[in-house]
Amino acid sequence: MKNLLQKSLKQLTIFAFIVFALSIPSYFLLVDWIWLKELDENNHLIAERIENEFNEQNISDEKLAENIKFWNEIQPVSKIEYTKQPLAQDSLYTIRRENSYATREDVIDRFRGLKTNIKINNRNYILVVETNVEETEETVAYIAMVTLLFFLILVVGFWILNRRLSKKLWQPFQDTLQKLKSFQLNSQKQIDFQETDTIEFAELNATLDKLLQHSIATYASQKEFTENASHELQTPLAILKNKLDILMQGNDLTERQYHIAEEMNKALIRSTRINKNLLLLAKIENSQFDNSQLIGFDTLVAQTMEGLQEHFKEKSISIGSDISSDVEVKGNSGLTEALINNLIINAIRHTASGGAIRVVLSKSGFEVRNSGGQKLNPDLLFKRFSRMSADNSGSGLGLSIVQEICKLHGWQVAYNFENNEHIFKVTF
Amino acid sequence: MKILIIEDEKELAKSIVEYLSEEKYLCEVASTFTEAMNKIDVFNYDCILLDITLPDGNGLKILEELKKENKQDGVIIISAKNSVDDKIKGLQIGADDYLTKPFHLSELTARIYSLIRRKQFNSSNIIKQDELEIDLWAKTVSVNSEPITLTKKEFDLLIYFIGNKNRVLSKSTLAEHLSGDFADMLDNHDFVYAHVKNLKKKLSDAGCEQYIKTVYGTGYKWEG
Secondary structure: OOOOHHHHHHHHHHHHHHHHHHHHHHHHHHHHHHHHHHHHHHHHHHHHHHHHHHHHHHHHHHHHHHHHEEEEHHHOEEEEOOOOOOOOOOEEEEEEEEEOOOOOOEEEEEEEEEEEEEEEEEEOEEEEEEEEEHHHHHHHHHHHHHHHHHHHHHHHHHHHHHHHHHHOOOHHHHHHHHHHHHHHHHHHHOOOOOOOOOHHHEEEEEHHHHOOOHHHHHHHHHHHHHHHHHHHHHHHHHHHHHHHHHOOOOOOOOOHHHHHHHHHHHHHHHHHHHHHHHHHHHHHOOOOOOOEEEEEEHHHHHHHHOOHHHHHHHHOOOEEEEEEOEEEEEEOOOHHHHHHHHHHHHHHHOOOOOEEEEEOOOOOOOEEEEEOOOOOOOHOOOOOOOOOOOOOOOOOOHHHHHHHHHHHHOEEEEEEEEEEEEEEEEEO | OEEEEEEHHHHHHHHHHHHHHHOOOOOEEEOOOOHHHHHHHHOOOOOOEEOOOEEOOEHHHHHHHHHOOOOOOOEEEEEEOOOOHHHHHHHHHHHEEEEEEOOHHHHHHHHHHHHHHEEEOOOOOEEEEEEEEEEEEOOOOEEEEEEEEHHHHHHHHHHHHHHHHOOEEEEEHHHHHHHHHOOOOOOOHHHHHHHHHHHHHHHHHHHOOOEEEEEEEEEEEEEO
């Protein structure tokens, strides 16, 4: 890709080339025309001078004939010939012939000639005056050389100007571009565009500003909606849950009814959790968490693993860990705990019975590996409600929460599949 | 035992009252900030269930007022706001516990039970049921004066059962209780069965009568 000025430079260069190329024959024709015109004038002057000078001599006819003969010998470029019948009119011509003065014989020169009538001692003579003119191809060559030189100066000039212009002229544009590149919708921060006196850029900035304001407002209201919706759902869910609790205590409940109630309870617990997780996601996105606490990451990992021991046992999962001590990070302790818990629970959920999980913590990052069959699609993995397996028991939000928590803390989370192991790595 | 339920959601208050009344608790309901303030001015309660978001005021103000007047009422905040800040603020002002909506009534009962226990017996806090003795402070259990060792989860489970005597506790409810407030949770509830089985075994091995009964195949009940 080329930048805009580079593109216009190319067009301009082509145009300039065509103009300059066309200028070469034009200049040539012009110069040649001037040349010939001047030479014709010059030839006329010479003819007049010769006529006058011969007449001023006041010599006899014999002497004149001798002199003319002598003249014709020493002046091959002007010939005087006696005629009885003067020419009807002067004639002008251009001729190419050998130059009798040239040192080299084979050099062909161009001459402009004038054939005119003169009167010496009242006798008619025809005078031919010829003057050397620059050759066509030489004129063309010189003009072409000069034109090319100017063409080069023009192109180099364009190029230098272009570079300076692209820096100076486009500076507000570059500034806007940089600001747009670093813009994050979820940070909810307006961009302050640079003041500019270029109409186009000012217009661009104003339009972008309007667009961004609209996006930010829409995004904010959407996030607010998620938070409000989940919040509003909490109360009816609470009522349902409590009514169900009461129902299950009924003395006249049959076993079948109890099981139905228990299934409802399970579904309710799940919807409650989805709702809680949605709320949590909305809150993380709305930056409602303080992430400046100093957290002992190793302690949290150890606690979480301790708490999940029973689940490892339950599925006969062998658990390995390599946890460096004194790993301290800055962040939110509750969210960090949720992150560790979600990653390990995710591993437990998707490890087959008898599989293995390995948890690694170092100063640079935290890693959960679990045995598995095939690579998962990393693009879908962290998406909300995109379940990768047939097991749909989770809330479908666990990994999205992990990702959001990482984003909030400025950490990176990545998925890899190596040696039949799913690897989730959080890099601090 | 007198309990004040400060809750603006009528149905929620009704369920809590219905569930708690069976425990011989005397329940009163205040559905607005003003009503609640009037009640705590005049009466003393063993436990106050406090909803923070009330139509005409912030529940935390009620808590502040209670503490200012140096009242000894135990306070459990029940809030739909699962915000850590609110939780910390509430506990700092002097709430004894914090429960996020939606919760199971059995969870609430267990918390009330522990809270009232803690408030009543300041030095020693021992629950006795025939041959079984539980020290809530030391977190020890003994059968016929012989101490038995329980894991943290088993002890937790035992207290939950005691706090919900004669109540049907479903496996999913117990699973939720044992898992705590994690963002993501496993839906496999078989671990509950393992814990209950271990607890039952430890108790009966020590010569304790079998109080934990299985009901409807998958639920449990502590009879006593």
